[in-house]
Amino acid sequence: MDSKTCEEILKKNVITCFYERVVIEVLPVFFLIFITSCSNKPKYDYVIINENIERAFSKTSIEIRLKEAISEVDLKNIALEIKNNRSDYDKIWIFYFLPGQEPGKGAWATTHLTPELNVEILGATKEALVEMKSIKVSGEVLNSWFENDAIFPNKKYLIKENNRFFMKSIYPKNKFAKNNSEIKEEVFKEKLKNGLTRYNYENNHGEYYLIEKNGNLGLYDNLGKFKEAKKIKNKE
The missing domain is CATH 2.40.128 (Lipocalin)
Known part of the structure; x- marks a missing residue:
């Protein structure tokens, strides 16, 4: 085998080794970042429009805008999702508003964790x-x-x-x-x-x-x- 052939084989092995290292070391990090970023996104379609935190009382009040009327089960799941991201608070008061409804004039629904979860739809359900x-x-x-x-x-x-x-x-x-x-x-x-x-x-x-x-x-x-x-x- 001549020196030129040996040099080509060596280069090929170095390149192969480099790509294998990228696959082994870099891709897991990429997927970890992707999974983490996805896990931080809400599972349900809602937007937090206001939050009033009172750390001295371990309490927070949250106002949420929904895209449409949803079921009590979905409200419960949203409340638990929010609680999971605010585990430092003993009391979490959550108020829900449908499109076009203004905070301060009554909420369509509430889910309060004090710390037990209480779900109430005050207004009309989608079916009503x-x-x-x-x-x-x-x-x-x-x-x-x-x-x-x-x-x-x-x-x-x-x-x-x-x-x-x-x-x-x-x-x-x-x-x-x-x-x-x-x-x-x-x-x-x-x-x-x-x-x-x-x-x-x-x-x-x-x-x-x-x-x-x-x-x-x-x-x-x-x-x-x-x-x-x-x-x-x-x-x-």
């Missing part, structure tokens, strides 16, 4: 909302809106019956009501100078409805607007 939206109302429907309240969501209908106007509000079942319910109020139409339409009804707080420029239904009292229900398109 579907059932509510399928309810038919009597009278000529002039318009409809959805009020996305965390605990008491409802669908409002502006109805005309016997040349009189009514606002009908349909509420789904929730923690505080075992059955669907309907509230019917006679309203009186008032055309304002700015072109908007106001509907007054009998109450003790100066409350009234106002159809906004965007078609949504504003709920007002003596202090101003306190809620706004979104206009429902005909196909909904």
Whole structure:
């Protein structure tokens, strides 16, 4: 065997040895990093929008945004997942909000670990909302809106019956009501100078409805607007 052939074999063995070392030493590290990064990701689809930590009391309060209503089992699993990442705290208070719901106005659901886990859906479940939206109302429907309240969501209908106007509000079942319910109020139409339409009804707080420029239904009292229900398109 000549010297040139020996040199080529030596180079080939060195390169082979180098790649084997890369496979043995580097790839396990890569997969460890990949697995670790994946394990840090939430298993469920939610976003923590706020957290208030009180280390002195070994306590934290967390506000979470969900993409949709989920089951009690899924809420329990999210709570345990969060607890696993905050094992230093004795008490973990977790509040859940559906899309469009604002913190500070009631939570759709809660899972509190104090330290025992307590799961509660305060608002309407996914099934209850579907059932509510399928309810038919009597009278000529002039318009409809959805009020996305965390605990008491409802669908409002502006109805005309016997040349009189009514606002009908349909509420789904929730923690505080075992059955669907309907509230019917006679309203009186008032055309304002700015072109908007106001509907007054009998109450003790100066409350009234106002159809906004965007078609949504504003709920007002003596202090101003306190809620706004979104206009429902005909196909909904």
